[in-house]
Amino acid sequence: MNLDFDFAAEQPKLVQLLLGVVAFCAVVALLLLVLDRAPMRRRARLHAAVLLAPALVLLAIGLVVPAVRTTLLSFMSGDGTAWVGLDNYIWMFTQPEAVTVLRTTLVWVALVPVLVTAVGLLYAVLVDRTRFESLAKSLVFLPMAISFVGAGIIWKFVYAYRPEGADQIGLLNQLVVASGGTPRQWLQEPPFNTLFLVVVMVWIQAGFATVVLSAAIKGIPAEIVEAARLDGASPVQMFLRVTLPSIRPALIVVLVTQSIGTLKLFDIVRTMTGGQFDTSVIANEMYNQAFRYGETGKGAALAVFLFVLVTPIVVYQIRQRREAVR
Amino acid sequence: MTTVSSTVTVVRPGAEDAGGAARRVRRSLTSRTASAVAIVIALLWTTPTFGLFLSSLRPEDQIKSTGWWTFFSAPDLTLENYQQVLFGTSSSSGRMAGFLINSIVITIPSVLFPLAFAALAAYALAWVPFRGRDWVYIGIFALQVVPLQMALVPLLSFFSEGVSVSGVQLLPAWELEGTARFAQVWFAHTCFALPLGVFLLHNFMSELPGELMEAARADGATHGVIFRAIVLPLVAPALAAFGIFQFLWVWNDLLVALIFAGGTAETAPMTVRLAQMAGTKGNEWQRLTAGAFVSVIIPLIVFLSMQRYFVRGLLAGSVKG
Numbered sequence: 001m002n003l004d005f006d007f008a009a010e011q012p013k014l015v016q017l018l019l020g021v022v023a024f025c026a027v028v029a030l031l032l033l034v035l036d037r038a039p040m041r042r043r044a045r046l047h048a049a050v051l052l053a054p055a056l057v058l059l060a061i062g063l064v065v066p067a068v069r070t071t072l073l074s075f076m077s078g079d080g081t082a083w084v085g086l087d088n089y090i091w092m093f094t095q096p097e098a099v100t101v102l103r104t105t106l107v108w109v110a111l112v113p114v115l116v117t118a119v120g121l122l123y124a125v126l127v128d129r130t131r132f133e134s135l136a137k138s139l140v141f142l143p144m145a146i147s148f149v150g151a152g153i154i155w156k157f158v159y160a161y162r163p164e165g166a167d168q169i170g171l172l173n174q175l176v177v178a179s180g181g182t183p184r185q186w187l188q189e190p191p192f193n194t195l196f197l198v199v200v201m202v203w204i205q206a207g208f209a210t211v212v213l214s215a216a217i218k219g220i221p222a223e224i225v226e227a228a229r230l231d232g233a234s235p236v237q238m239f240l241r242v243t244l245p246s247i248r249p250a251l252i253v254v255l256v257t258q259s260i261g262t263l264k265l266f267d268i269v270r271t272m273t274g275g276q277f278d279t280s281v282i283a284n285e286m287y288n289q290a291f292r293y294g295e296t297g298k299g300a301a302l303a304v305f306l307f308v309l310v311t312p313i314v315v316y317q318i319r320q321r322r323e324a325v326r
Numbered sequence: 327m328t329t330v331s332s333t334v335t336v337v338r339p340g341a342e343d344a345g346g347a348a349r350r351v352r353r354s355l356t357s358r359t360a361s362a363v364a365i366v367i368a369l370l371w372t373t374p375t376f377g378l379f380l381s382s383l384r385p386e387d388q389i390k391s392t393g394w395w396t397f398f399s400a401p402d403l404t405l406e407n408y409q410q411v412l413f414g415t416s417s418s419s420g421r422m423a424g425f426l427i428n429s430i431v432i433t434i435p436s437v438l439f440p441l442a443f444a445a446l447a448a449y450a451l452a453w454v455p456f457r458g459r460d461w462v463y464i465g466i467f468a469l470q471v472v473p474l475q476m477a478l479v480p481l482l483s484f485f486s487e488g489v490s491v492s493g494v495q496l497l498p499a500w501e502l503e504g505t506a507r508f509a510q511v512w513f514a515h516t517c518f519a520l521p522l523g524v525f526l527l528h529n530f531m532s533e534l535p536g537e538l539m540e541a542a543r544a545d546g547a548t549h550g551v552i553f554r555a556i557v558l559p560l561v562a563p564a565l566a567a568f569g570i571f572q573f574l575w576v577w578n579d580l581l582v583a584l585i586f587a588g589g590t591a592e593t594a595p596m597t598v599r600l601a602q603m604a605g606t607k608g609n610e611w612q613r614l615t616a617g618a619f620v621s622v623i624i625p626l627i628v629f630l631s632m633q634r635y636f637v638r639g640l641l642a643g644s645v646k647g
Contacts (some may be wrong), residue, residue, distance in 0.1 A: 009424075009425050010423075010424060012504070012505045013427055013428065013431045013505050013508070013592075013593075014427075014431070014504075016431065016506065016508050016509075017430075017431045017434060017435070017508070019507065020435045020512060021434070021438070024435065024438060024439055024442070026447075028442055032550045032553075032554070033550075034549050034551040035548060035549050035550035035553075036551070038548070044454050044456040045456045045457070046581070047450070047454050047456075047549050048450045048454045048456040048459070051446045051447060051450035051454065051549070051553075052446070052447050052450045052451075052462065054443040054446065054447075055443045055444065055446065055447035055466070055520050055524060056372055056447070056462075058443065058513075058516055058517045058520060059466065059469060059517060059518065059520055059521070061481075061484065061577075062481060062513065062514065062517020062520075062522075063469050063472055063476075063477050063517055063518070063521070064469070064515070065480065065495075066476060066478075066479070066480035066481050066484070067472050067476040067477060069475070069478055069479075069480035070476045070479060071476075073479060073480070091589075107591070109634050116600060118405065119367065120407065122363070122367070123364065123367050126360050126361075126363060126364040126367075127364055130364075131584055136364065136368055138630075138633075139368050139371055139372050140367065140368065140371045141633075142371075142372075142375070142626065143371065143375070144628075144629070145574060145622075145625045145628075145629035145630075146375075146578070146622050146625065146626070147577070147578030147579075147580070147597050147621060147622070148578065148580065149578070149597045149600050149601050149604075149618075150597075150600070150618045150621050150622045150623070152601075152604065153377045153378070153600060153614055153615075153617075153618040154374045154375055154377075155374060156604060156614075156620065157374070157377065157378055157381065157611065157614070157615065158374050158377070160611070162360070162391060167391060167392045167393065167396075168393055169389065169391070169392065169393050169394075169611070170374070170393070171374070171377060171395075174393050176393070183632075189424035203370075203374070205370065207371075211637055216327065228536060229521060230564045254621040256364065263473075264473055264474075264475070266581050267580040267581065267597075267601075268578065270580065270601060271580070271600070271601045271604050271605075272604070275606055283475055283581075286475050287581065287584070287585075290478065290479050291478075291585060296479055296502050299479060302474040303473070303476045303478075303479075304476070306473050306475055306476075307471070307472065307473055307475075307476050310471060310473055314470060314471040315471065318467075318470075
């Protein structure tokens with residue numbers, strides 16, 4: 001065994017960390033110093049400028065200008081030298097490999113928000129007010145803290161494949177074999193391999209839905225429930241007529257948040273299949289085109305399309321939030 | 327535009343007591359089937375992680391030849407996988423200790439920077455009256471719709487080529503080598519976190535009572551003093567919530583790290599290394615399981631110890647889509 005790990009080699013990293021933090025403290029201290037010196041009575045603009053400067057500069061460099069440039073790049077050739085009009089967009093909507101990516105993304109967006117909400121709601125209702133409620137919620141909530149990469153590996157292990165006859169090491173194939181089936185390479189057989197990836201996303205996000213919906217269920221006023229009970233509502237009626245309408249805002253929050261997250265999904269696909277076997281989605285394909293194949297134009301077009309898809313959902317989400325306040 | 331600067335739904339403490347509906351629904355649904363379904367879900371949600379953890383403690387030849395459930399009939403545990411994946415120096419081992427340090431070096435500033443800059447900006451937008459304030463706020467607010475995919479290519483070229491307009495170099499390239507490339511990752515994470523951070527902290531800050539600020543100003547306090555002595559302590563829970571979210575986001579991030587930190591042992595975080603291993607050493611389960619568990623355990627600890635803030639933040643809408 002070879003364990004002579006060189007800790008001295010790690011030192012420059014820590015020096016770098018120290019430098020970064022010191023530089024940051026210097027910047028913040030300078031800003032606060034300027035603020036303390038500036039007279040309070042007048043020139044609110046100056047104060048505001050000092051306070052807002054770091055955020056605005058960073059946003060301009062890191063988001064605003066890049067977003068504009070990406071939009072321009074999407075109308076240019078792969079190396080960003082010549083204008084090609086709509087070629088990149090035509091590629092996206094006509095070439096089979098790109099259309100497959102769009103279709104797979106559609107499957108994701110159609111399934112994940114609904115499944116996450118359904119599982120989360122079911123679980124929240126089932127464990128509500130039981131003795132083990134907080135423990136039960138924590139168990140389902142824990143995957144939220146795990147990276148998508150970590151979750152991808154956990155599930156890749158569940159889906160692991162060994163040839164027929166050999167001992168299975170993956171739980172799913174073991175269950176299949178135990179019930180008399182033949183083991184399969186779950187992640188390599190389109191079109192159903194995407195579903196096995198969707199499971200991972202649902203597994204990660206269900207805890208989020210559980211917590212949000214559970215809080216909403218606890219927020220239903222007691223009088224409403226009492227009234228419905230006196231009217232002789234059955235449990236199913238109670239659920240459909242009282243619980244569901246009462247938690248509608250929370251349901252929308254979950255559906256909307258999940259839709260946005262699913263559209264931008266990248267890590268799971270990248271870790272588990274690398275986008276092979278027809279599993280690639282927009283964000284993964286964007287990465288491939290822009291950073292692996294050097295097709296900046298196509299990558300940019302995919303990013304712009306992602307932006308176009310996400311915008312209405314985010315706008316809707318923001319309007320919902322504002323309504324929730326009134 | 328005061329309506330924009332409003333808060334989001336937060337569950338009030340009193341609401342806990344008013345959960346009669348839930349009680350009723352549950353009572354009616356409480357049956358053996360209901361409990362059974364709940365237990366099945368709980369098992370489905372914990373078994374995969376448990377299997378991974380148990381496997382990471384089993385000897386290499388056993389992981390590769392038998393399922394982890396055989397452990398119960400033939401228990402055999404070892405820490406060798408962890409030693410190998412963390413400290414092994416052969417090219418096939420994970421060398422995860424170095425990547426673990428990279429993750430830490432990436433994460434600390436990437437949480438600290440946006441927290442501070444977002445707090446300063448949010449304070450200005452909430453409590454410094456200046457002309458055009460609403461427009462600045464709406465501008466930052468609207469940036470939430472921009473997916474970070476829109477920013478990746480140009481931001482990378484900003485670092486590597488600088489800024490030039492029609493052949494005139496306005497800003498030089500950063501030309502960062504080696505560990506200095508951490509600065510790129512910090513920069514990218516900070517930029518991407520600001521719209522949500524400003525939005526959330528502004529929500530909390532604008533809720534603070536105006537009389538406090540008025541009184542402080544009447545006493546001659548400057549904005550710097552008000553910010554430090556009054557606002558920061560009062561919004562500490564919001565800072566904690568946003569801090570945890572940003573921590574989990576950065577620690578678990580793959581995409582930003584892949585692009586701005588690269589894939590070398592010098593700067594890449596654990597997620598990048600694990601993704602590499604899952605691709606090229608997809609069957610080296612003894613290293614994958616142990617490596618994955620190392621990367622998962624730190625956010626789990628942070629998460630469990632600060633779950634209260636996390637849930638509060640989550641209910642206040644601090645989820646980056």
